[in-house]
Every structure is written in C-alpha cells, then in structure tokens.
Amino acid sequence: METAKAKLTVLFDPPFWIGLFEREREGRYEACRVVFGAEPRDFEVYAYILDRYDHLTFSPALASGPETDREINPKRAQREARRQTQPSGIGTKAQQALQLQREQNKEERRVLSREVREAEQDRRLQLRREKRKQKHRGR
Numbered sequence: 001m002e003t004a005k006a007k008l009t010v011l012f013d014p015p016f017w018i019g020l021f022e023r024e025r026e027g028r029y030e031a032c033r034v035v036f037g038a039e040p041r042d043f044e045v046y047a048y049i050l051d052r053y054d055h056l057t058f059s060p061a062l063a064s065g066p067e068t069d070r071e072i073n074p075k076r077a078q079r080e081a082r083r084q085t086q087p088s089g090i091g092t093k094a095q096q097a098l099q100l101q102r103e104q105n106k107e108e109r110r111v112l113s114r115e116v117r118e119a120e121q122d123r124r125l126q127l128r129r130e131k132r133k134q135k136h137r138g139r
Contacts (some may be wrong), residue, residue: 002026010036010045020094021056028061031092031097059101062093 004025011018017039020033040048072080126138 022094030061031057031094032056032058033098059097062097
C-alpha cells in the first residue's frame, strides 16, 4: 500500500514569512519553499494550497528514513505536537532538499547564460565577417 504525507510549516524568516512544503511518498522526500511576504492569514494559506499546490516546484527527491507503524505513547505524541507548534527553523532534511534544488537551478542558469554568451559571440563574428566582405566587394 502506498502512503503519502504532506506537511506545511509557515514561519517567519526575516524579513518575510515563508511556507515550507514537505512531502513524502514512495520512500522519497521532497521540499519546496514559498515566500508569502506579509504574515498570511489562515484562509490565505488555505486558498494558496487549493490554487497553487499543483504548480509548486519541489526539490529533487531524497531518500527518506524508514517508516515505523508502531503505536506512539500518547504523552510522547503530545510532547511531539507541542514541539512542532513551537517556532523553529527549517529542518535539516528540508535544508538539504532546498540546497539541492538551488544548485540545480544554478547549474541551469549557468548553462543558459553560457549558450546566450556563445550565441552573442557568434553573431558578432558573423557581423565582422560580413563587414570584411563588404569592404572587399568593390575590388
């Protein structure tokens, strides 16, 4: 049976409020960071999820830890819930996923800018050649 988990954490990362979407499915972990700007209200977050969740670009998948299906002690579950509601930073797993996504975007930009630069150099070379041909045409 396939299980999927999704989690959204809204936190203040000065100077903006961000949303950290995390999802696990088929043993793979993915994360996505969204900047909200001003502090979003509950209905705004809900509307964002309904409208734009399909269009989010998640990080490349990382292997997630092993799943356990055992029952959790109620007191431990309560402590865990309290710990999750306390303000905290982005988890290390999410940081790794987002860093991997940043590196891939950086590499894509590097490749694209290299192609643009080479195309511009080729265009200038063609212009110089055409000018040389025009100069020698009358001889």
